[in-house]
Amino acid sequence: MTSAIRDETPVRAPPRARLGEWLKRRGKWLIILPPLLFLLVFFLIPFGFALVISFADTAVRVPPFTDILSVSPDWHIHLTLNLGNFKYLFSDEVYGLSYLYSLKTAFFSTLICLALGYPMAYAIARTSKSAQSVLLLIIILPFWTSFLLRVYALEGIIRETGLLNTALLWLGVIDHPLQIMRTTLAVYLGIIYSYLPFMVLPLFATLEKLDHSLLEAAADLGSPPWRTFLDVTLPLSMPGVIAGSMLVFIPAIGEFVIPTLLGGPDNLMIGRVLWDEFFGNRDWPVASAVAIAFLVLLVGPIALYQHYNTKQLEA
Amino acid sequence: MENRISPFLISILCIGIAVLYIPILVLIGYSFNASALVSVWGGFSTSWYTQLVHNTQILDAAWLSLKIGVVVSTGSVILGTLAAISLVRFKIFRGRLLLTGMVNAPLVMPEVITGITQLLLFISMLHLIGWPHRGFTTIVIAHIAFCSAYVTVTVQSRLASADRSLEEAAMDLGSGPVRAFIDTTLPNIAPALASSWLLSFTLSLDDLVISSFVSGPGASTLPMVIFSKVKLGVSPDVNALASLMISLVGVCVVFAGYLMRRADRQRILDAQMAER
Numbered sequence: 001m002t003s004a005i006r007d008e009t010p011v012r013a014p015p016r017a018r019l020g021e022w023l024k025r026r027g028k029w030l031i032i033l034p035p036l037l038f039l040l041v042f043f044l045i046p047f048g049f050a051l052v053i054s055f056a057d058t059a060v061r062v063p064p065f066t067d068i069l070s071v072s073p074d075w076h077i078h079l080t081l082n083l084g085n086f087k088y089l090f091s092d093e094v095y096g097l098s099y100l101y102s103l104k105t106a107f108f109s110t111l112i113c114l115a116l117g118y119p120m121a122y123a124i125a126r127t128s129k130s131a132q133s134v135l136l137l138i139i140i141l142p143f144w145t146s147f148l149l150r151v152y153a154l155e156g157i158i159r160e161t162g163l164l165n166t167a168l169l170w171l172g173v174i175d176h177p178l179q180i181m182r183t184t185l186a187v188y189l190g191i192i193y194s195y196l197p198f199m200v201l202p203l204f205a206t207l208e209k210l211d212h213s214l215l216e217a218a219a220d221l222g223s224p225p226w227r228t229f230l231d232v233t234l235p236l237s238m239p240g241v242i243a244g245s246m247l248v249f250i251p252a253i254g255e256f257v258i259p260t261l262l263g264g265p266d267n268l269m270i271g272r273v274l275w276d277e278f279f280g281n282r283d284w285p286v287a288s289a290v291a292i293a294f295l296v297l298l299v300g301p302i303a304l305y306q307h308y309n310t311k312q313l314e315a
Numbered sequence: 316m317e318n319r320i321s322p323f324l325i326s327i328l329c330i331g332i333a334v335l336y337i338p339i340l341v342l343i344g345y346s347f348n349a350s351a352l353v354s355v356w357g358g359f360s361t362s363w364y365t366q367l368v369h370n371t372q373i374l375d376a377a378w379l380s381l382k383i384g385v386v387v388s389t390g391s392v393i394l395g396t397l398a399a400i401s402l403v404r405f406k407i408f409r410g411r412l413l414l415t416g417m418v419n420a421p422l423v424m425p426e427v428i429t430g431i432t433q434l435l436l437f438i439s440m441l442h443l444i445g446w447p448h449r450g451f452t453t454i455v456i457a458h459i460a461f462c463s464a465y466v467t468v469t470v471q472s473r474l475a476s477a478d479r480s481l482e483e484a485a486m487d488l489g490s491g492p493v494r495a496f497i498d499t500t501l502p503n504i505a506p507a508l509a510s511s512w513l514l515s516f517t518l519s520l521d522d523l524v525i526s527s528f529v530s531g532p533g534a535s536t537l538p539m540v541i542f543s544k545v546k547l548g549v550s551p552d553v554n555a556l557a558s559l560m561i562s563l564v565g566v567c568v569v570f571a572g573y574l575m576r577r578a579d580r581q582r583i584l585d586a587q588m589a590e591r
Contacts, residue, residue: 035397
């Protein structure tokens, strides 16, 4: 019986073993391909679509833009690239100004987050292991709660009849309420409040690994504490500084919720402009061009973040 | 080392933590305010919570968000874990650099850009192949794309530190590679899987920008409804809703943190017992 089967399929192994053999050689692709393909199709390729549509014209139809490639009845393929959207970005100064304004806002919020987050991370790194895990949980907890709701909660503090003004009026520090809502200050407060945990966590990760014998050596050699900090602690924690700063800086540039809910009409950040272009003006090609130009400006910071992040993972 | 924290550091730490928590606590306080005028304290009341139960717009949106959240976090954990296994276990393969980039980029990519590009893809796909229609499906796909990145990062670090010797022992004893992985390494990374499921769930439940872009008419998630209400100013029923959501998440995270710590401690204890 067995020999009969063997005669029919002389070289091939039984199917089950063949499958096993195939799995052994190629099986890893069953693990790699699903996430690779999914992210390729639904994360990376969309950027290609945005690039293509940024060269299209607006049109009154569904979807509301023209095709770039068209085939005429006499079988000519026409490639129509409309550079007007990008020219428009440079001619209308609202785009340039909002890019610059977003960069400026993100830069100063990152600096303030760093100034506040560094001592916090340093203090946590210096506490005992059991206190560390509790403090870390306290820092991480807001990250888990809704971002939108936290911005909304901040509004309850800083609005004209909010807690801050009520308290200051009651204490007699001011005699009429401060206008914080709808100002630049509110946008800064919102960004710092929302992104502070992103700064503290990477900083803590590097400061925790810091070799204390180096600090003791510096102290033994007569270095005052501030010199030790500048010469030893700060350089060694640079990867954390960069990673934390980028985690605040990059999302803050594209922030939409904070300038919309807390800021005034002057706080035109690029995320808000992009949103309005899309939902207000329904100009998809210009919105795509804004997104592509924005992305080009972000390549530098993102590469910097990736570089230091992989360095930190390898360490 | 522990005693040498300067008062300056302690005070900054306290200020920082106060900044993070005071707005939330004040919000919860206001949610029990009987007065509809949010600035005046009109006595203790739970009436806003009762009103919430009868608000069908909010209930429908919450139900949609919960459904999306469950599908998204399950899908993200599966895809994200596969990506983490690929990156940790297969050192060299074609597309490794691409995969590394694609799991790290969503973490820092501004949501407006991700949202707009994904919408353009969905619109073009619908035009070309008639799928997917904007709404539940597109929100789920868009959320999985960024949540799986968080899963990968979480699971990756856990997997990299996991001891492979048990898995090798299982394979020496005749288990296939998949079986050996499921029997030995999977229980080891289970806490990371659980916490990344929860993280994906909260990220999905919270997302406003990407959902607003890729959603279609009629599919409003909870953040979209909250955003449209909040844009008009402070409203007391949103206070109640916000307090509910924040406390629920807070309790879950603290509980999960407690469970993970206990599991970790048990693992260390087991390891010590095994060494004897």
